[in-house]
Amino acid sequence: MTSTAQRLAAIRGDVPPKRHNARTIAALTGNPGCARRAVLDGAGVDKSALAQRVGFPARFGQSRFAITRGNAFEAQVKADGGAELLRLVAQRLGVPVPQRASWTDLGGADDLPDRRERSRAALTATGPDAALFDHPLLGLDVAGQRVHLEPDLVAARLGGRFHVVEIKSFPVIDGQADPAKVSAAAVQSAVYVLALRDLLAAEGRDPESVSHDVVLVCPRDFANQPMASLIDVRKQLLVLRRQLDRMARLDDLLTAVPAGFTVDPAVDPVTLTAALHTVPARYAPDCLAGCELAYFCRDEARGQTGALGRPVREALGGIAEVAEVLALAAGRPAVDPEREEAAALLRSAARLRADALAGHRS
Numbered sequence: 001m002t003s004t005a006q007r008l009a010a011i012r013g014d015v016p017p018k019r020h021n022a023r024t025i026a027a028l029t030g031n032p033g034c035a036r037r038a039v040l041d042g043a044g045v046d047k048s049a050l051a052q053r054v055g056f057p058a059r060f061g062q063s064r065f066a067i068t069r070g071n072a073f074e075a076q077v078k079a080d081g082g083a084e085l086l087r088l089v090a091q092r093l094g095v096p097v098p099q100r101a102s103w104t105d106l107g108g109a110d111d112l113p114d115r116r117e118r119s120r121a122a123l124t125a126t127g128p129d130a131a132l133f134d135h136p137l138l139g140l141d142v143a144g145q146r147v148h149l150e151p152d153l154v155a156a157r158l159g160g161r162f163h164v165v166e167i168k169s170f171p172v173i174d175g176q177a178d179p180a181k182v183s184a185a186a187v188q189s190a191v192y193v194l195a196l197r198d199l200l201a202a203e204g205r206d207p208e209s210v211s212h213d214v215v216l217v218c219p220r221d222f223a224n225q226p227m228a229s230l231i232d233v234r235k236q237l238l239v240l241r242r243q244l245d246r247m248a249r250l251d252d253l254l255t256a257v258p259a260g261f262t263v264d265p266a267v268d269p270v271t272l273t274a275a276l277h278t279v280p281a282r283y284a285p286d287c288l289a290g291c292e293l294a295y296f297c298r299d300e301a302r303g304q305t306g307a308l309g310r311p312v313r314e315a316l317g318g319i320a321e322v323a324e325v326l327a328l329a330a331g332r333p334a335v336d337p338e339r340e341e342a343a344a345l346l347r348s349a350a351r352l353r354a355d356a357l358a359g360h361r362s
Contacts, residue, residue: 004250008043011257013264017044020147025140026187027290029239032246035256036281037291040263042143042250047292050263054273056296070169077167077217077226082132082154084226089156089165089215092228098130098158107135112148123155123162123196124203131157138195143247151192162210164192167217172227177218180289182231189214190236212237256280285309317342 008017024041031037040047051058077085081103090097106119119136133156138149154165166189170181193214197207212234220227246253258278267275276296283297283306291297301307303322317339319325328334329346 004254007254008250010264011039011043011262012045013262013266015046015265017145018046019044019145020142022149022151022188022191025142025147025149025191025240025244026184028243028247029187029236030290031282031284031287032239032243034282034287035253036276036279036297037293038243038247038253039257039279040293042247042253044143044145045263049265050272051292051296053265054269054276054296056293056299058292059295066169073169073219073224073226074167076224078134078154082134085154085165085217086130086132086156088217088226088228089163090158092215092230093158093163093213095158100128101130101132102128103132103134105134106137107150112137116148120199120203123199124205129158129160133157136196138192138199140191140195140198140244141248142244143250149192149195153189153192155192155196156215160209162196163213163215164189164196164210165215165217166192170218171221172218172229173221182216184289185216186214186231186233187236187240189216189231190233190240193233194237194240283307316346 020041028037028041037047040050048058077088082101086101087097104122106115106122115137116139119133119138122133123136132154134154135150136153136155138151140147140149153167156163156165166185168181168185170178193210193212197210200209201207212232214231214233216229216231217226218229219225256279261275261278263272263275276293277300281293281297281300283294283301283304285298285307286309287294287297298307304320305313305316305322305325306320308322316325319328319339319342325346328339328343329350331347332343334340334343
């Protein structure tokens with residue numbers, strides 16, 4: 001075991017590393033500047049169990065009803081050998097609907113090496129120009145570990161190009177869907193695009209034959225009638241690749257971690273809490289939707305401008321403490337000359353607020 005692997009094992013404690021999946025890999029892109037998350041994910045720490053131990057359990061996840069509804073919609077879309085799905089994809093891509101297309105189900109088997117080989121062979125073989133590949137087993141390297149991805153997706157090959165198809169059960173109402181859910185689907189789809197490109201590149205095929213345009217299939221309005229949309233995931237691919245490359249350089253990340261840092265589950269909660277405080281986090285409100293430690297970090301960030309969101313922190317010119325913002329707005333001179341401009345804007349905002357409140361009372 002290398003020194004880096006030994007240190008990661010010491011951070012994790014006497015437990016095996018927690019395996020990533022498509023959702024956790026996608027979540028890595030949500031806050032790439034957070035050293036705490038990068039170190040814990042790189043070590044394979046079970047952050048959900050850790051959050052429970054320090055008294056801030058995660059409060060997100062899919063309900064059983066949502067999972068059942070999603071499975072039913074997916075089965076409907078894939079019925080009849082994917083005939084309706086093929087029509088939706090072809091129409092959205094602006095190509096003629098093929099009269100026939102092969103359908104290859106690559107799921108079902110528990111033997112991962114067998115599924116991996118069947119997926120590799122099917123996705124790299126020459127065959128009918130129009131083809132659908134259901135539940136292919138893909139993989140990515142994350143922090144030195146090979147992660148197996150078992151997506152509920154179809155990779156559609158039309159005109160010699162692959163398109164990842166993501167099927168979600170959230171509705172598109174009057175042409176609009178929940179932006180947060182669409183964003184999450186885009187990042188998760190980018191994980192699959194990257195994994196499929198890596199598979200083709202390893203076989204000497206052109207990775208760019210996997211399109212950056214992902215087909216998102218959702219129910220239209222309040223019915224279960226499926227509709228397809230295109231999402232360009234080039235931005236998500238860049239962020240994802242950059243974060244994966246960063247996690248591959250774990251030695252660089254560990255230089256900022258105190259010697260002896262550990263979140264071993266056997267350690268008492270008070271010691272765990274103190275240890276977490278020694279590794280810097282970068283909390284923002286959107287962490288609540290994707291990180292198991294978000295509630296711990298939110299409590300830690302009380303009184304800091306970052307807790308109000310990145311746009312607020314950036315608009316305040318990098319002033320870290322809410323108390324300092326209020327003091328500057330009240331007229332206290334800025335100690336740092338570089339903050340004088342921000343102080344002047346805060347004083348102006350305070351005057352405008354006072355005038356508005358006075359006018360409202362009168």
